[in-house]
Amino acid sequence: MASGEAVLSTRGLSKRFGSLEVTRDVSIDLPRGARHALIGPNGAGKTTLINLIAGDLKPDAGHVLLKGDDITGMATAARVRRGLTRTFQINTLFPALTPLEAVTLAVCEREGIATQFWRNLATHREAIDESHAILGQLALGDVATRPTRELAYGQQRLLEMALALATKPKVLLLDEPAAGVPKDESAMLFSVVAALPEEISVLFIEHDMDIVFAFASRIIVLAGGGVLIEDVPSVVASDPRVREVYLGSARHG
Amino acid sequence: MSNTTTTAIDPAAWIRRQSRWSALEVAFWLAALLPFYFFPTYLMLASQIAVAALFAISVDLILGYAGIVTLGHAMFFGIGAYTAGLLSAKAGWGEPISGLLIAGAMAGAVGFVVSFLIVRVQHLALIMVTLGLGLLTYELANAMSWLTGGTDGLRGIDIWPIFGLFRFDLWGYTAYSYTLAVLFLGFLAARRIVNSSFGLALRGIRENVRRMPAIGSPYRRHLQAIYTISAAIAGLAGGLLTQTTNTVALESLSFQRSADVVVMLILGGTGRLYGAVLGALVFLLVRDRLSGVNPQYWYFWIGLMLMVVVLFMPKGILGGLTRLAGRTKG
């Protein structure tokens, strides 16, 4: 894959916590419309990599490029405004806000109208309608006006996604979007991912291999902080090193 | 999936309903007029309550809505008070409305500068920085006694009649009319702010500041904005106190005042504006009653009230009432 087509690239990304090297010289490319899965045993550094790309952590070395621009030193919020958005593995929501309010907030921030303290929120009709449409898309229309903390767990996972979609991402980083969700519901979550517009590039972490093979166009395998292999699912599935990494980690618990 | 699950609710109408005036609110503000007819001897106290309520609203905006814990907000109250006082005592300008606006603008300007420091720190450091800045301002005013009058207070303030018509009378008719009007306007402004998209962003910060960058929010700028607005409103409250009492004491900058306003707010309930007004009302009424009995032990009751509120009524008097009302209804 030529990096010229890539929407998102990392070059030699490295990070250590004390003596522990959690990300080791990671260089990956995400082309337009990608549906890439990021897999690897526990402790392989998957979430850390997402954190580094999203800007929640600063790398010790290496670069993050968005559409060819170096965004390594850019703050998280600025990356989001440029179209690089993530979701969280553990629900990171606004407990007392309703989904309608939370998603409307994200839309307002995107449109730069969240600073208009002199206008009643209800006058931002377009933002509210758009938010409601996003919630409807994710089957959250019925609970749109209930406080987030009262929502079922699966619905909260969907709201995670709704918040990310409200930023109109060009690149979407999904950290285990279906974590903790029963299998039938997780299929529903991923059908949402599959239905995303073609121009959005997606990088997702997922443990369920059935889902990975069903939705990923390419798979990146991380082990010990570095990229073990990156290829199409069929090649990854038959790679002996991948098997070894997973079995090895299983053996050690 | 698509649109089949979208229900018939009109989302914008629902949002609008959240900020609609209730009959109770209208009744509350009408009740604020009662002192004119029924308690004319308490108009000066009522005026002080209005000042304290406005100050408490300013703190509610940052503490209740944006989650910034402050123990030094008297800094802005005092700056407003001294600005209004110095305008008259040193510059000879006693026109109340322009003086009040200048007082608010001055406090807001200082608040804007301070906001750059405030957004840099969290938790204990934040509390300590607000506390430190408050104490620092107090000491500064004390040291600059050639300007502020030091511990003797600022004298020689003469406020002209409002609109050139209404003199500040001994009974406080003008004072209470004036402070109540400013309180109401300040409340309207605060109400509009918390019901705006910006108010929503503030609630987002309070609920989960970590998520804010991930939805692209420049939340530090939001915090700076509300801190500046809050400082300006506190300055207005301070200016009001000066203009209705014709004196500025060093006490207007004291830690005691910073602590009192937080106590009022907690007592009434945070994050709902009316809590600030109710808290100021209860605090000052009770103090007025108790100070006649034994002023030494006033803070015993305040302390006890605080402990009880924290342990048993985490949402303040107003929160407790709301819950009670909800229980009796259903």
Added chain:
Amino acid sequence: MNANLVIVLFDGFAFGMLLFVLSVGLSVTLGLMNFINLAHGAFGMLGGYVAVTAMRQLGFPFLLALPTAFLAAALVSVVFERTLFRRLYRAGELNQVLFTIGLVFVSAAAATYVFGTGQQPIVLPDWLRGSVVVGELRFGVYRIFLIAMALAITALLVFGLERTRLGARIRAAVDNQRVAQGLGINVDRIFAVTFALGSGLAGLGGALAVEIVGLDPSFGFHYLVYVLIVVAVGGLGSVTGSFVGAALLGIGDVAGKYFVPEIGSFLIYLMLVAILLVRPLGLFGKR
């Protein structure tokens, strides 16, 4: 002028050591439990009143009054910790601040009720009075005693934290509560013991303070500000930090009030804000 400087440094350091004894307990409990206990100074006040009363009413000698103050503050604090404070560990900093400040108000009123608003005098034994003269310099004996006490306490604390089982557990719990719990450490008990020790030290500090700064019902409030500055500047959970912070504050305070009395306190607060802006976690803070 030079002689003045030496004496100011000496007095400032002695005052700093007093502040250290008053504050170090709060630093450790804050680092351990993340509980912002603004009533820490009130435990210091309690120690002061206990010491004064024990000496006046019960005829305790000064050296016996000190451990009595320690024990009284430790005991009372552990009762509060077990019954009330523990309910607030997860309640957020605002609730902790409010509740403990309420306690300060109540304790001040209680002290007024029992002892009145006047200053409580303390009569030191003869051997602690007077001063040692070196050349033209006069060093107060009591201040030398204070410094010696503080150094001994520092040594005990450092030794205790570094070398004993309890110390190791406290350090583990400060570093990471969940891991400590996983290692089978009873974090709850550690909390209670540490809280008692920290408040006991405050009580001891309160008793030691009477001679230097006096004792009245506003003590808990007045010294709260100093204590908080020491903790915030030194960094949470750091004995070394508290020591350095207290020494800096003590010297700064005495020097400021001596050389520039008009703006002495102003400089202290300015220093506080400046340090926290550059290092929000304090000079020795890790988290």
